[in-house]
Amino acid sequence: MNKQKNTLWDEAVRHLKETLSQEIFDKWIAVIHCRSIKEDKAILVVGNDFYQSWLVENYIPLIKKALSIVSGRTFEIELMVDYNLVSDSPVEFVTKEKPRPFASPKRPKEVKTNLNKNYTFDSFVVGPANQFAHAAALASAQAPSRAYNPLFIYGEVGLGKTHLMQSIGDFILSKKTRKKVCYTTSEAFLNEYIEALQTNSLAKFRKKYRTVDALLIDDIHFLAGKDRLQEEFFHTFNAIFENHKQIVMTSDRPAGELSGLEARLVSRFEYGLVVELESPDMETRVAILRKKCDQLNLSIDPSLLFYIAERISSNIRRLEGALIRVASYISLTGQEMDRAKLEHLLRDTLDQEKKHSVSVDGIQKIVAEHFDIRVSDIVGPRRPKNIAWPRQVAMYLSRTMTNQSFPVIGEAFSRNHATIVHACQAVDKRQMEDLKLRQTISLLRQRIEHQAKKTQNDL
Numbered sequence: 001m002n003k004q005k006n007t008l009w010d011e012a013v014r015h016l017k018e019t020l021s022q023e024i025f026d027k028w029i030a031v032i033h034c035r036s037i038k039e040d041k042a043i044l045v046v047g048n049d050f051y052q053s054w055l056v057e058n059y060i061p062l063i064k065k066a067l068s069i070v071s072g073r074t075f076e077i078e079l080m081v082d083y084n085l086v087s088d089s090p091v092e093f094v095t096k097e098k099p100r101p102f103a104s105p106k107r108p109k110e111v112k113t114n115l116n117k118n119y120t121f122d123s124f125v126v127g128p129a130n131q132f133a134h135a136a137a138l139a140s141a142q143a144p145s146r147a148y149n150p151l152f153i154y155g156e157v158g159l160g161k162t163h164l165m166q167s168i169g170d171f172i173l174s175k176k177t178r179k180k181v182c183y184t185t186s187e188a189f190l191n192e193y194i195e196a197l198q199t200n201s202l203a204k205f206r207k208k209y210r211t212v213d214a215l216l217i218d219d220i221h222f223l224a225g226k227d228r229l230q231e232e233f234f235h236t237f238n239a240i241f242e243n244h245k246q247i248v249m250t251s252d253r254p255a256g257e258l259s260g261l262e263a264r265l266v267s268r269f270e271y272g273l274v275v276e277l278e279s280p281d282m283e284t285r286v287a288i289l290r291k292k293c294d295q296l297n298l299s300i301d302p303s304l305l306f307y308i309a310e311r312i313s314s315n316i317r318r319l320e321g322a323l324i325r326v327a328s329y330i331s332l333t334g335q336e337m338d339r340a341k342l343e344h345l346l347r348d349t350l351d352q353e354k355k356h357s358v359s360v361d362g363i364q365k366i367v368a369e370h371f372d373i374r375v376s377d378i379v380g381p382r383r384p385k386n387i388a389w390p391r392q393v394a395m396y397l398s399r400t401m402t403n404q405s406f407p408v409i410g411e412a413f414s415r416n417h418a419t420i421v422h423a424c425q426a427v428d429k430r431q432m433e434d435l436k437l438r439q440t441i442s443l444l445r446q447r448i449e450h451q452a453k454k455t456q457n458d459l
């Protein structure tokens with residue numbers, strides 16, 4: 001069975017090798033693994049979503065043809081993703097392979113610290129949505145356990161939590177002070193814990209985690225509902241904390257909102273500093289794309305970067321994924337990219353993004369509700385003081401949470417372009433100085449996003 005599987009697939013591969021250029025073969029065929037071949041079905045596996053969608057779009061018919069040529073039968077192909085095959089995401093593998101962005105995917109040799117060498121403060125672009133988190137992370141890295149302990153970073157997926165957390169590790173290690181830094185995900189922590197239980201090596205496990213200078217533990221929301229694990233982590237936390245060593249955690253939500261997390265852990269997680277990563281604004285998104293282009297040695301027309309940044313706003317990983325897609329299209333086809341092609345190439349991503357799209361109307365409604373005024377007050381001509389501020393907040397949120405331009409937003413508020421610009425600056429400035437306002441804005445954002453998702457689901 002195995003033999004048949006291998007021979008058939010190997011033969012098809014050999015056939016493809018003969019028919020495709022070396023470059024394309026290496027990039028797109030050599031990365032496929034054959035899991036099984038039955039009568040009329042082949043199950044193939046690749047290491048990330050990007051390969052999957054690219055192959056489905058471009059190479060599945062060729063692969064089918066090759067299989068039928070070497071076997072005399074027709075095959076249905078199922079193409080699956082197994083993240084364990086290569087690295088976690090297309091973007092990550094690409095960024096790890098700097099000089100030859102699309103060469104063979106391999107995990108980097110960083111087993112010792114578990115840190116991804118691309119996740120540093122240098123490569124982290126700072127903007128209004130992440131500057132507090134960034135400043136806190138940097139301070140913790142410069143003075144571990146003395147600045148903020150624990151540091152709790154939360155935010156939605158793809159907004160840079162892991163990147164920022166690992167930057168702290170990288171920074172501490174770069175000082176060559178022989179500090180012991182341990183980065184782990186909560187899931188890996190669980191697996192290690194279970195293994196320790198099974199192999200009677202709990203003492204060793206505990207020693208490993210409780211004697212570090214800095215513990216960076218990612219995706220702590222994973223602990224929710226897992227009582228034994230929480231118990232173990234509670235003691236780990238206490239030991240590190242009492243030794244005056246640094247703890248950094250990330251989560252997709254604030255600790256208090258994680259249902260199934262013991263109160264004693266919640267209160268500990270909130271001992272130190274809690275910071276949020278929010279969706280980056282337009283300028284930051286463009287800056288991130290520029291930085292990525294530099295890192296990958298890509299030259300892409302700035303107007304295209306702008307176009308991508310304008311449309312993908314809720315997830316930086318997705319933003320990078322889109323860039324890689326465009327870059328590989330250009331490198332593979334040698335064709336110029338234009339808007340129509342771009343739109344076609346990114347249609348799946350853009351669809352996903354639309355799902356979360358937030359409307360100016362929706363924002364006005366939620367802001368009005370929060371400040372207990374009417375929407376007609378916000379958009380109307382009146383200028384009493386109690387309305388001016390909510391109105392500015394609504395303008396600011398419209399600018400930062402939708403893809404709309406200043407003039408379009410201006411129209412929605414029956415105001416001109418300059419008024420919106422002014423409102424955004426005013427809110428930005430006040431936010432810098434006012435923690436309470438930051439919290440209010442963050443709460444409003446959550447409500448708006450929540451409402452947008454709900455509306456989508458209802459459609």
Ligand code: ADP
Nearest residue numbers: 123124125157158159160161162163288316317
């Ligand atoms: P999370 O852990 O929040 O899901 P990641 O840290 O994995 O997100 O970030 C997703 C991707 O976006 C990574 O490739 C990361 O390098 C990139 N990224 C996130 N924030 C920034 C930023 N501010 N500057 C540059 N790259 C960023």
Ligand code: MG
Nearest residue numbers: 161162163218
């Ligand atoms: Mg992460």
